[in-house]
Amino acid sequence: MAHLERMTACSYQAVSGAGLAGMHELESQTRAWAAGEKVAGQLFPRPILFNVFPHNSPRQPDGSNEEEHKLVRESRRILGHDHLRVSATCVRVPTLRAHAVALHLEFANAISPAQALNILAHAPGVRVVDESNGDQPADPQMVSGLDEVLVSRIRVDHGGASGKSLALWVVGDQLLKGAALNAVQIVEFLIVA
Template sequence: MSRKLFTVAVAGATGAVGNEMIRGLESRNFPVKSLKLLASSRSVGRTLKFKGEDIAVEELTGDAFKGVDIALFSAGGGPSLEFAPKAAAAGCVVVDNSSAWRMDADVPLVVPEANPHAVAGYVKKGIIANPNCSTIQMLVALNPIYRKYGLRRIVVSTYQAVSGSGKKAIDELSGQTRAMIHDASAAVSVYPHRIAFNCLPHIDVFLENGYTKEEMKMVNETRKILEDSTIGVTATTVRVPVFYGHSEAVNVETKTPFDIQDIRAMLASAPGVRLVDEPSANVYPMAIDAQGQDDTLVGRIRRDESIENGLNLWIVADNIRKGAATNTIQIAEILAEKYL
């Protein structure tokens, strides 16, 4: 029996995540019949390669999705709000990487390792949302623990790479670093303060409750994905002078007692997880090892001896791949295999 093939569009194709989506579709051998690459009018005429073929970038418009089966969006929240419903109305299923649709009650929010069944909810609006990059990697690691022992509370502190802010932030960190090495002034544009040799406890805008929008994304998305509003979640998100790879210090309190060796064994066999945990040999997850990988690296696993049923983990993943492009493609794979 032949494998069904799909017409696929990538919206925001010329950005860092869009580029990674194109590479991922090829490397994962997604069943593509034809590929449309969409971006703003500024990029029209550029060509990008897919399976050795040069494909011209077309303008992202409401009419661009005629005949498209699946569209992977990484064009930003505004374009997603405008064009995702138009794509869905044309009969296309959208998998959106922005924050625009994540908390819509009629749009499933999916981490394939945690709640693949939620993909079925695409029928309500024709849209599936990809979670925040930091939420994705945390739940890849915590899902098996949650399923067996339950989670009463999660305390997470993130150390997020500048690539999460886009190419301008990457260029700014690079430029500031060179300037400081040469004892020159470092221009500040993307962030409110210098990021080189610094840490900023400020990602996205501050809200009335004192948290940032990024921090509340992790709170609300975690509860939606695990379908459990009773979990206490608190987050502090920090931008650090790293180009690629988000790191997280995660402390959880489980509902029932756990065996630490069982936790290790579960994570060693969990989908999408690579256990990296030999601290006596200086082996633990690092951003430089996660870069370019699809796995979520987990280590520094130990009891929190200050509280009953407490557990500490250090979780690292490539924010452009598993935190964005790869997770989006994995959602599309479930969609293509089971529902279309």
């Protein structure tokens, strides 16, 4: 069993996370741009078309936003680890649906990318995209409408403890499964195996 000591999650969240209005805003901005018209933000604080910005949820006293606090809180709750060191950055991106998360995990004991790939390949609701077979890393278009969460880019995290740190790319359709839940369940499979 792998004991998780630290998790850093950078979440790239589709406009559908803001509901149908978010999707409509991206679509209308696309039409305006194609027609040569000025693109303006309404629901979002600025135009989302061709843009990326920190999640538009309310800011917290510590400088993070509400969505980042939620990701930290839910990760600890789901993993049953109240004092887990979690760092989160949530960003709004101009895709219609499906969120992506860059996960950096540090464990108490050694774990290799091959071990993680083997564990996740047998996890229900997860599909590992193995780039060594020539497959492209997962992206929002690949998972839109899928019940499965796709995991790719399973590799050593050279910024963490030697032999104990992994980096993964997780993509899931948040309209079918909660945004933070996708990434946290991937971590859960690794620490239970």
